[in-house]
Amino acid sequence: MKILVYELRAKYGWVAIDEDVERLLPSTGRGVVHLLSKGSTSSLILIEADPHLIEDLFDFLDKHIPFTNNYKHHLTWGDDNGASHLRATLLGQQLFVPFKDGKLLKGTWQNIVLINHDTHPRKREVFMTLCFEDS
Amino acid sequence: MKILVYELRAKYGWVAIDEDVERLLPSTGRGVVHLLSKGSTSSLILIEADPHLIEDLFDFLDKHIPFTNNYKHHLTWGDDNGASHLRATLLGQQLFVPFKDGKLLKGTWQNIVLINHDTHPRKREVFMTLCFEDS
């Protein structure tokens, strides 16, 4: 297993990690790379890495899961990040992508985007595990 | 493949299954464990297993996918569980988690939570399949 590390800003921090994942693939062989974002207030999604479109996504989340609500989760730890958790669960925290000979096999506009939903800046880790086909 | 079985109450039944999954891992070797919840009115999600936060999640679902709507699905079988199906599809019914030497590799607050959304209590099965890395 390999680990990719990113520093992301609060609530709306994001980065496309396709190239970093691809750089760590073996140059030969085929299979599936499994990516898990460690952390229950982060997401890992497939989306076109167009800043306008990512803004549309955050507009949708702000409307339906606003950071300003009084979530019951805040009673548990005195946290303020109930929205961060719900957003992370709704969008998901993991993806897999097939690969062959060092290249990810996916659509041109299908980027792998890591999001930090938490209410403060966070260091985010992505765990990368390879499973080979026909091995 | 191994099967984990749970009895869950109607609509809002949930349980964290991390420890049960971990107990079934091999004590050596590394790879990815694939978990599929059998049943189209259940979900398998990553979320902190804080009862307050799970309530927040159900509040969100009650607001946007209420059980009280007249779903067209009810016309098909005379069922009353259209909301259960939509919730299951939205949240997803499967997860994978990397493991090494008998331990799941994920965040401290990132629990594996199984939900029964159906309108009656259900026995729920989780199918667990291992794929090894570098095997």
Place this chain on the structure above:
Amino acid sequence: MKILVYELRAKYGWVAIDEDVERLLPSTGRGVVHLLSKGSTSSLILIEADPHLIEDLFDFLDKHIPFTNNYKHHLTWGDDNGASHLRATLLGQQLFVPFKDGKLLKGTWQNIVLINHDTHPRKREVFMTLCFEDS
């Protein structure tokens, strides 16, 4: 890796692909089949393939991610498919299903459904990769 191809109508095109996937499984052996829908305006979901229920799903999406909104994404390329992208990201574009001896292991009502959310008809490709258990 194998590729399944479908022609789907605009916005609400869908097809259940369970049988096509099963036909391509090896007749012996067990593991997990990974399915990725190539294309950032498509989805691959688990849901009962009941046309009424799929209508319920589209009703939910039309309410919360309407095609008629002015998405910021439209400023980037002059596209009109911001809603298509957001729907695809929310529902997800990939699934895995365990299999054994040529059969998918999942619930009776748990169908694998491919959706084209794009604003014009599209040819859609699903990438299918096998990872064997205990190989």
